[in-house]
Amino acid sequence: MHVHLPNKDNIKEGVAVLIDGYQVGITVVSLAAGLSSSKQYPHLNPVSAYFYTNVYRWALRHLSLVPLWIGGTGSYCDTHKVWRRRFFYMDEFMPKWLKYILPYVKDEEWLKEEKEFRKFKKYAESAFGKHYRYPSRNFNNFKSQETQETVEVIDSSAS
Numbered sequence: 001m002h003v004h005l006p007n008k009d010n011i012k013e014g015v016a017v018l019i020d021g022y023q024v025g026i027t028v029v030s031l032a033a034g035l036s037s038s039k040q041y042p043h044l045n046p047v048s049a050y051f052y053t054n055v056y057r058w059a060l061r062h063l064s065l066v067p068l069w070i071g072g073t074g075s076y077c078d079t080h081k082v083w084r085r086r087f088f089y090m091d092e093f094m095p096k097w098l099k100y101i102l103p104y105v106k107d108e109e110w111l112k113e114e115k116e117f118r119k120f121k122k123y124a125e126s127a128f129g130k131h132y133r134y135p136s137r138n139f140n141n142f143k144s145q146e147t148q149e150t151v152e153v154i155d156s157s158a159s
Helices: 008-013 022-036 049-063 066-071 107-129
Strands: none
Touching: 049 107
8 A cells, every 4th residue: 555645745635634743742741631630530630649549559550469570470461460450459558669750640539538438438338349249260150141121221112
């Protein structure tokens, strides 16, 4: 297949298109969108303690896979399934020495985050844990695929 290079002749003929500044424009739009949603989603705000705690936890999840990768257990793909470990290290917080590297994050925010976690452990986790079943390696909950239809949900044309 012949590729038309973006030179003056090909652009004049209309066989090649040159988009000038596209990458810069998309970068500006994504930064603006990220900054505008930083209040609603503190874990996406790069000046928030929640952001760095989230990054720290995901780094721990990735690093925990290194021994599996080096040891060669299973296939290459099995050693990179970080999403399986998404509930690992949920109680880990940034170490004190790492907090000194981030002076622009307020100390009150680190404390607020730990206080919220203690409340979660005390009240929400116990209430939530009663109803949550951790997924097993093999799918065996076929009842979960059955729909519960009520009178409100039934289509009127079915009768």
